[in-house]
Amino acid sequence: MNKILKLTVNGVAREVAAPDNAILLDVLRESCRLTGTKRGCDMGTCGCCTVLIDGENRLSCLTLAAQAAGKEITTVEALGTPNRLHPIQAAFSEIGGSQCGFCTPGFIMTTKALLDRNPDPDDKEIREAISGNLCRCTGYIKIIDAVKVAAKELAPEPARPTPPIAAPARRAK
Amino acid sequence: MLLPPFQLHEPTTVAEAVALRQLHPESDFLAGGTDLLPNYKWQLNTRPHVIGLHKVDELRAISPTKIGALATLKQMNMDGALWQEVPVVAQTAGLIASPLIRNSGTLGGNLMLENRCFFFNQSYVWRESIDFCLKAGGTACHVVPQETKCYATFSADLPGPLIALGATFELAGPSGTRRVPAVEFYKNDGIDRHAKRPDELLTFVHLPPTASQYRASYQKLRQRESWDFPELGIAVALKMKGETVEDLQIVANALECAPKLLRDIGSGLRGKKLTDAAIDEAAAAVETQVRPVKNTNLSPSYRKRMARVFTKRALLEARAGGPRRA
Numbered sequence: 001m002n003k004i005l006k007l008t009v010n011g012v013a014r015e016v017a018a019p020d021n022a023i024l025l026d027v028l029r030e031s032c033r034l035t036g037t038k039r040g041c042d043m044g045t046c047g048c049c050t051v052l053i054d055g056e057n058r059l060s061c062l063t064l065a066a067q068a069a070g071k072e073i074t075t076v077e078a079l080g081t082p083n084r085l086h087p088i089q090a091a092f093s094e095i096g097g098s099q100c101g102f103c104t105p106g107f108i109m110t111t112k113a114l115l116d117r118n119p120d121p122d123d124k125e126i127r128e129a130i131s132g133n134l135c136r137c138t139g140y141i142k143i144i145d146a147v148k149v150a151a152k153e154l155a156p157e158p159a160r161p162t163p164p165i166a167a168p169a170r171r172a173k
Numbered sequence: 174m175l176l177p178p179f180q181l182h183e184p185t186t187v188a189e190a191v192a193l194r195q196l197h198p199e200s201d202f203l204a205g206g207t208d209l210l211p212n213y214k215w216q217l218n219t220r221p222h223v224i225g226l227h228k229v230d231e232l233r234a235i236s237p238t239k240i241g242a243l244a245t246l247k248q249m250n251m252d253g254a255l256w257q258e259v260p261v262v263a264q265t266a267g268l269i270a271s272p273l274i275r276n277s278g279t280l281g282g283n284l285m286l287e288n289r290c291f292f293f294n295q296s297y298v299w300r301e302s303i304d305f306c307l308k309a310g311g312t313a314c315h316v317v318p319q320e321t322k323c324y325a326t327f328s329a330d331l332p333g334p335l336i337a338l339g340a341t342f343e344l345a346g347p348s349g350t351r352r353v354p355a356v357e358f359y360k361n362d363g364i365d366r367h368a369k370r371p372d373e374l375l376t377f378v379h380l381p382p383t384a385s386q387y388r389a390s391y392q393k394l395r396q397r398e399s400w401d402f403p404e405l406g407i408a409v410a411l412k413m414k415g416e417t418v419e420d421l422q423i424v425a426n427a428l429e430c431a432p433k434l435l436r437d438i439g440s441g442l443r444g445k446k447l448t449d450a451a452i453d454e455a456a457a458a459v460e461t462q463v464r465p466v467k468n469t470n471l472s473p474s475y476r477k478r479m480a481r482v483f484t485k486r487a488l489l490e491a492r493a494g495g496p497r498r499a
Binding site for chain 1: 174175176177178179180181183203205206207210211214223225227270271272273274276277399400
């Protein structure tokens with residue numbers, strides 16, 4: 001028997017009819033028609049289905065839709081449009097952090113959660129953060145590079161080098 | 174993969190959850206869902222009713238002496254007070270699975286994690302093709318065929334350090350709450366796994382105030398460092414009195430059907446100095462006392478040999494003061 005669930009997806013309040021055993025991933029893809037979120041292993045192993053729930057990256061394949069009711073759900077569709085990519089999407093695209101692209105929505109949402117929490121992560125923090133997302137194409141190096149580029153792009157102000165000790169004023173020749 | 178049909182119940186208090194369990198004896202409690210839902214997708218011991226605990230907020234609090242069963246592994250790993258008082262607990266929470274799973278997975282879920290076996294954690298068709306094993310409703314164990322006992326491996330990490338530190342588990346049932354010492358909670362059987370009665374809910378973990386006096390360590394062997402179930406885990410908790418050992422608890426985890434407190438090895442070192450030679454001797458003794466079987470990815474003989482190596486690492490880390498927050 002279906003129940004009416006109240007979900008907030010990408011800032012839009014929706015009412016969705018779903019059975020008790022409905023998985024969030026299915027509701028997003030089938031009922032909300034938001035097919036950017038991908039079904040990979042469906043077992044919590046690959047991270048392709050990553051979405052943000054109240055700002056935290058979570059596996060939508062292992063979350064019941066009912067568990068996400070009343071919370072803010074953000075999918076990759078909320079980030080950018082084909083003509084105007086979000087800086088994270090642009091970085092993945094330009095650097096080559098995406099090849100076949102199937103895992104990319106998951107990586108992008110994990111990157112979003114990471115950079116929202118830690119705008120300037122180091123290599124170790126990036127590797128740790130993406131360790132639940134699998135990519136079989138890139139070998140991860142380009143993904144890590146893309147995260148770094150995105151972090152720079154999203155930094156509130158470009159990091160200014162500390163001014164050197166004031167040099168003596170040059171004499172006019 | 175489709176989940177089997179079930180009716181979802183969403184209690185908001187522990188009392189409501191326990192009452193629902195009584196009303197629906199054929200039900201499972203659902204916390205983070207990172208263990209139960211994959212098992213359901215594989216049609217492993219599914220139930221017609223599921224009691225979702227996601228609205229039971231009273232079980233989320235974390236303190237160094239009392240942790241709610243619904244505290245997520247991430248929250249435990251990020252908790253400053255836990256790192257201060259019982260760093261091994263915060264560290265171990267961060268060694269479980271991947272960051273994505275730790276965002277959902279809970280303390281209670283880890284403590285109640287279903288034992289795992291190469292012949293059990295497979296799809297329905299796979300399991301049917303070689304006849305169901307004991308744990309999946311069959312008549313024979315495929316790991317030790319002559320046995321009528323299930324040998325599925327205990328694969329949760331947190332019970333190791335919690336047993337070493339002398340924690341107790343609080344259970345809420347229809348007749349009230351009771352506490353069971355963590356060391357007495359688990360049974361060495363892959364099916365009849367623990368002392369929790371079916372109508373009870375694990376609500377809190379209590380750590381004794383003395384836990385902060387111990388230097389502890391948990392060393393985990395797994396195939397992929399980024400995330401995996403343990404192939405073995407060694408937990409030690411060490412209390413020194415001056416130069417000598419006042420108390421030492423060593424727990425061998427994820428090698429058998431339940432974590433194993435190796436009392437005699439720990440007590441044998443009481444009153445002695447924890448020298449390199451003493452550590453080597455204790456590590457060798459651990460290797461002789463563990464009995465892994467062939468139902469995980471790495472071979473039993475390798476895991477047995479590694480138990481020695483990991484005990485040594487754990488004792489060295491504990492002697493040096495225990496883990497520090499990175």
